Amino acid sequence: MDFKECFPIWDKLTKEQQDKISKAVVHRHIEKGTVLYNGLDCTGLLLIKSGQLRAYILSDEGREITLYRLLDGDMCLFSASCIMSSLQFTINIISEKDSDIWVIPPDVYKNLMENSAAVANYTNELMASRFSEVMWLIEQIMWKSLDKRLAAFLTQESNLENTTSLKTTHEIIANHLGSAREVVTRMLRYFQSEGIVKLTRGTVEILDLQKLKKLNS
């Protein structure tokens, strides 16, 4: 697949704009575990051809919480925070799988956006969609207990990886949920005692996906 087939509003650009963005865009192959953005540089927008990226925030003490995932065809806007002066927060982006992405330089996109209502409105929809994910997260953090959040997370991971045998650690899960490892361990052991999961070193095996989904409903 070419960039133009992946870029959602290609047809709404003028021929000139299409040429400009085509020439500027850079293809990158990213190994799993690469930090693509940490708020220091204005990397540009990332369009995911294939793979999986994770957006998260980091506390001063090194604690983490996952904001959302970016999958095939998704666009990452906040790695180009310099294109909007009101974007006053820092997120981090890391690849969770080997990924193929296109990087759109921030100045090129900013110029497009300023001159094209179509691009500006697409950007609005993009931001609204991330905003919705973050609002969902706030509601989870505020009103849901950890057992429900852990159940939702394990269900989601099982869908993403297409397996019930998750290669992960309690530490990694805690970083996704913004919780402490000890708390996650305790909850996982409770799930195990209820026959929902089986814990072995480096693996959480889901034994009863229905029960897990029910917990979160």
Added chain:
Amino acid sequence: MDFKECFPIWDKLTKEQQDKISKAVVHRHIEKGTVLYNGLDCTGLLLIKSGQLRAYILSDEGREITLYRLLDGDMCLFSASCIMSSLQFTINIISEKDSDIWVIPPDVYKNLMENSAAVANYTNELMASRFSEVMWLIEQIMWKSLDKRLAAFLTQESNLENTTSLKTTHEIIANHLGSAREVVTRMLRYFQSEGIVKLTRGTVEILDLQKLKKLNS
């Protein structure tokens, strides 16, 4: 002040667009305590001439947490969530003071935004600025203890009301912070024992604003 003096990008509209929005906009005087938006109707964008609105979310059980405040000159975008299909969350808007606002009908604004890169980019900046406030809130919820959040809240209220004698209840404060009343009461009593505040019925009097600010730093 007229609408055109308050609307931040008036000069970037064409004469025709100015006429259209001028004719469509509705002025409203709102009493303190009026719910302006609860996610059911698409009210339109709200431009605050004077007054104070509060944006908050509500759990199924009726718990609340304040997302941000809207003051003189601020524009409320999410009360017009129908203008963007990707805005998939509901906030509530209530007036905290008697307010004078303009309501811009959603269809009129949507039409403007679709045809004007300037309006679309202004909308982007608006959303980015609210997004930044919500990200700040997530960081507060995730990484800050309640004493720091309560200290920050009391300091902010004191600034907003321009007084150290806050007319409020423990219940109201709990609803701002997304906490339980009992927890807030306990923390306020601790502040009182430290000589930071004095509690009387319906009032929290700040005795030591410096100490309060230091707590939150």
